[in-house]
Amino acid sequence: MKRITFYLDFVSPYAWLAFERLPEVLGGLSYSVAYKPVLLGALLQRHGNPGPAGIGPKRDWTYRHVAWLGHAQGTPLQMPxxxxxxxxxxxxxxxxxxxxxxxxxxxxxxxxxxxxxxxxDALDAGRLAALAAELSEQLRPGQDAASAAPKALLRANTEAAQAAGVFGVPTFEVDGKLFWGLDGLPMLRAYLDGDAWFDGGDWEAVSRVPSGLAG
Known part of the structure; x- marks a missing residue:
């Protein structure tokens, strides 16, 4: 059985789409998934990346794209x-x-x-209270969103993701390999199926391609 770590931040529409798509993509395989929440903003900041929402035209395209992807794959998705x-x-x-x-x-x-x-509104106080009630049976004793332990876990998760080379979400880690994005799911499936491509040198070779940009 393969263990897959799914790095996600709930602010990402692609994380939602990938969450819904994953069971179908990996159908018939023996695997387990560990869902690991991380702070996307910290990952983007580390690499000087404003993210799609930081660029006006890209923001508009991203929102159109995820709305269409939700429609295409049959996943309900409405922008908050x-x-x-x-x-x-x-x-x-x-x-x-x-x-x-x-x-x-x-x-x-x-x-x-x-x-x-x-x-x-994802941060509406009444809705947050309803979410907390929905998750009440899952809470660890004495914990809630304001406790110190969840804050420490989030910090540790994000630091671990950075150390592993995660630069965005959703990212899937298995056997030390990272597969990024909703459109990385077919590649993840191919790896888990034992595609011979992964036994060649192409996976590592790309990191040795020199940059043609100064500085």
């Missing part, structure tokens, strides 16, 4: 009332349900649906 937003309350709420920085599929799905279904 405002986006981007600060995902910290959601990340900490999820990690209040964790002992080790990973959350189960129920927790991850509950928070993703909170954001990406219904087109409402």
């Amino acid at each position: 009332a405002c986006h981007p937003f600060n995902p910290l309350p959601l990340l900490r709420q999820a990690l209040a349900c964790s002992d080790d920085g990973h959350v189960n599929r129920f927790v991850a799905g509950s928070v993703l649906r909170h954001v990406w279904q219904g087109g409402q």
